[in-house]
Amino acid sequence: MNANLRFWLGAAALGLALVAGLRLLGNDYGYFAGYFVLQYVVLAGAWNILGGYAGYVNFGAAGFMAAGAYSAIVVRQWLGWDLIPGIFAAAVVAGLLGLGTGYLTLRLKGVYFSIATLCLAVVLQTLVVNWDYVGGSRGAYIIHARDIPPFNSYSEMLFIVMLALAIITTGIGRAVEMSRLGRGLQAIRDNERAAEAVGVPTLRLKLVATTLCGALMGVAGAPLPYYSGYLNPEAAFSLAYAVNAIAMPLIGGAGTWAGPVIGAVLLASLQQAATVTISSALNLWIVGWMLVIFVAVAPRGILGWFRKRT
């Protein structure tokens, strides 16, 4: 309990320090870049719950994230609801998507689930492109109010929302790691048959993990249309999300709650800094190479350097 309290207090203090620091900086770009990094903390943390603990690879981060983003758009167009209800809707839609994909494929070997998630992104994109209500291939606009009372600016509000989501996701990841669920998932990763044999309800645990993973990825995407003001399928389904969601936890250290945070902060800051100086394609290319090199040379990520081999 004490450790839990310390984690949440520490996270809250860190969050407040970030907000205070950015306020002192007084530059909108700070919020913009901060949001960019934090959305990846959420995405990487979500991937880690399934990929890091259970060893099941979800390639469809872009698909789940776009599902969240478009849920937010639909909720806004249909019911006129704003950002926060949009985030909940995104969690439900993307979570169900994760549950459905998992239910259909998780009784087989893990690779089938991975392949299914890979295709899921392509098919969701097809659906969205053909769906005129959310703008089809032309994209959708979100018109937002300029200044919201308790916050200094719109970008500050989005930043704080994303900060809260990042802290919650990391907290969930940590809670999973400490709980029976996390231990069950780790048993699945190490030896699924043995886990099944000693009575771990493997299918149920995997389904809980896929649902949680999908929902959190959706949550990461929900504020995206508010952040960019305009969303088209090309941007929402960008491969950058899919590759970063895998690269960040693996580089930081998959299977630990802190790993994805470290990977996301490192890689996202690097990309944010690099887009200013080099082209975005080259930028992504570097991420791809880093992913390949890290999984080959340092399969336990940066955190693995500090922990002794088990």
Added chain:
Amino acid sequence: MEFDLSLLLNGIVSGLLLGGLYAAAASGLAVSFGMLDIVNIAHPALMVTGAFTVVVLGTWLGLDPLVVAVLQAPLFYVFGIGIYNAYHHFFEKRGDEALQGLAFFFGVMFIIEVGLVMAFGPEQRFLDPSYAYTTWRIGDIDLPLRMLVPGLFAMACIGGLFLYLHRSFTGLAIAAVAQDAEALRLMAIDPVRIKRLAFGISIALASMAGGALVVVQPVEPSSGQVFIGRVFAICIMGGMASLPGCIMAALLFGVVENVTATFFGPSWSPAVAFGWLLLVLAFRPQGLFGKAA
């Protein structure tokens, strides 16, 4: 909409032709994924790479795309061997295939796709062979050579592969490594060497499928994405390691996808791939023609 028989017939025939291309794309995967148990999700990306090199070399040499595809295949064979060596050294030997190996191939796929964008730009590339606009007609049925020739080319490639796997010593060794790698070691054959060779062949097949792809349609760096669903669905439906199963599944798949496109519009066809894949995984993971495991 009134039911139109000739529309349906044409849909089926061009679906069969399209299926030939899909068979070419999936046959290499039947070797790597089906026989060697290497989940090479970069396979479609390598096919698109093959398509791009066909366009570049074909334009430069002034040759037919399919001729170029055959000529460049040895290069891709060597490239495939390089990829397998890295995969084996870092993942297979350590027993890290599941998570890290998948991430590795995903990274390779990503590097290839972004690399193609950087080298060629995101726009479409094409190389029309001399017969691109000729169409044979049999009754009501159109047989565009643009589809027929790559389809036959694909069948020839797969036929060659089939003969190689069933007649030659190394071919039989590949089939053996698929069944039991340890037994092969007992017979003093190095399973790693055989797997390396087989993986090289699968990548050479990917590049030849790329040549066929260029004839059928213009290619862009992201063309591979739609093919991931297709080739894996076909490979699984065909019963993983079986080449005849792969061809049957590909033809069936081409027909279903093309008939869907004819009646509902082409923008829906990627959805077919995923729908099939999910249905197959949920109800017949051993494949349409495979035996229960």
